[in-house]
Amino acid sequence: MFSWLNKYRPLNCTLSKPGSLVYQAFFGFWLTILGIFLMLLLLSQLHPEQLESKKLRGKMLGSLIHIQHNLERFVNIKHKPIAKALKHPRLSEHKWLYLSHKKIEESVSSRPNKQQLDLSLLFFESPTEPLFIVTDKYYAYGPLPVTLNSEEYQLFQIKALKAPAFLTRIKMLPFWLKGLAILLPSIVLSILFSRRLVAPLTELGKAAKKLAQGKLSARVTVPAKRHDEIASLMHDFNFMAERLSSSVHAHKQLLADVSHELRSPLTRLTLANAMAQDTQGTTQNGYLIRIEKEAKCLDQMLSDVLTLSRLEQNQQTLQLEEVSLDALMSNLLNDAHFEAEQKDRIFNSQPIPSVTLICDGSLLNSAIENVIRNAIKYAQNHISVSFSQTADSLSIFVHDDGFGVTDEALIRLCQPFYRVSDSRNRSSGGIGLGLAITKRAVCAHNGKLILKHNTPTGLAAEIRLPL
Known part of the structure; x- marks a missing residue:
């Protein structure tokens, strides 16, 4: 038994181990951040040129209008060349001005385009109000229509960007795209991480429920590549289940052994009591008869304990054969009729169907008899x-x-040695093994024993057997 402890103890995880949940959560968080960044970068490529534009207002618009008026005055009134006027210190000092023409080769710039910016975007076929335009490499303010020497131009002020282009693209993405870039990786990675975290816990919960229902063979499969706290918990659960199973089996074996060993002295007691009855007078004989009755009760109790122990440990060998339901229950129902009449109760039964079962007739008959006798014992008028x-x-x-019984008692009626404290108690006979034996006998035949509240009062039992 201690080999289990030695087997699982080295697998216990600590917070400093690379596979622990702390590190998984840490890497999961930063992987999500990386996923969001990559998603933003990917979406930014959907707008390789113009990313955003909005109305131009404030001082920048006023400055641009001032340049527009001065430029028209220099060229149209003072007759200065367009290129020279555009580079006039009063206009272009610390500014990059650009006159866009519908023919790109006739456009004029106050500075050389050293960054090789794509300025072909800066022309609008239809009139539009001044805008603040953002591309991946520069800002542009405009356009303002300008007529110079009878030629139509559109005036822009340009500001080249020093920040990396992809950062600008990310910054100027529409709000819904930014939201999508944040939500999509977050949801996908969160689901993946949650499934990795929750899936083994769900399996652990199912195994725990099976264990709580008495299925002592319930175990969880520990993933071979998992070495975190959850894997340690799963190993500990298997270790606990094994210890619990061993303890329960040892307890049942002890109960069976004690019950078996008690049969011999009980048999000798019964024999000695019978011999004493032959030699004692009337007064002592009454006491001896009482001893004989209690010895028989004790013998029946031990027999029930042994039967229950064999059923629980699957040591009861079933003598399976084809048995008709009529042959199985006809005598049992006749005896039940007679017993009910003796107690002034009415016993009704439907005709027995013509059905053949493959079963252990003796064991199944005993199980059905336990249920019917309980009903007769606790009924007020009708069964x-x-x-x-x-x-x-x-x-x-x-x-x-x-x-009837309470909801709590209904759940526990099939537990060995359980007796309800009200109507169904020790004074009415029994030690609480009848229904426990019935349930295990029915289960041994792959059937079910279902107990419910009867309407309006009482108990309703169903023995469901496969055909």
Whole structure:
């Protein structure tokens, strides 16, 4: 048993281990940031030229209008050459002015285009209001229409950008594209990371539920390439499940061994009691009869414990054979009728269907008898047995009109040695093993025992068996 502990102890993870969740969360965060940046960069390539434009207002518009008027005055009134007028210190000092013409070769610039900027964008066929225009390599303010020597030009002021082009593209992306670039990588990477985190926890939760339902063989499969805290938790769960399974099996084995060992002294006690009855007087004989009765109860109790132990450990060998339901239940129902009459209760049963079962007749008969006897024991007036058949199953329904049980007790009725503190208690007989044996016997036949509240009162039991 301790080999499990030695096997799993070295796999415990610490926060400093590279595969831990701390590092996974750290790398996941920065991977998301990188994904967002790459997405922004990718989307920025959708607008290789003009990225954004908006109306031009304020001082820049006023300055451009001032240049427009002066330029027209220099050329049209003072008759200065366009290129010389455009480079006049009063106009172009610290400014890059550009006169765009519909014929690109006739456009005029106050500075040489050393950066090889694509200025062909700066011409609008139809009139438009002054704009602030942003491209990946420069800003442009304009256009303002200018008529020089009877030629139509559009006046722009240009400002080359020193920042890298891709940063400018990202900065000037539309808001919805920025939102898309942030949301898409975040959602995709978050889903991937969450699935990696949640999937093993979901599997662990399912295994824990199976373990809580009594399926002691429930285990989780630990991914071979996983070495984080979750993997350690999964190993610890398997270790816990193994220890719990070993403990439960040891407990059941102990119970079975003790019960078996008690049979011998009990048999000797019964024999000695029988011999004593033959030699004692009337007064002592009453006590001896009482001892005999209690010994029989104890013998039945031990028999039930052994049966339950064998069923729980799958050691009960089923003698499977074809048995008709009529042969299985006819005598049982006749005895139930008689027992109910003795207790002034009404017992009703439907005709037994013509069905053949492959089962252990003795074990299944005992299981059905336990349910019917319980119904007779706790009913106030009526007990009923009915049947329902489908293509692949047979259901046997047993209803009583007793006081019933609470919701909490209903869940625990099939637990060994459980007795309800109200109507179903030790004073009415039994030690709480009947329904536990019935459930395991029915399960051994791949069936189900279903207990429900009867309407308006009492308990309704269904034994569902495969055909």
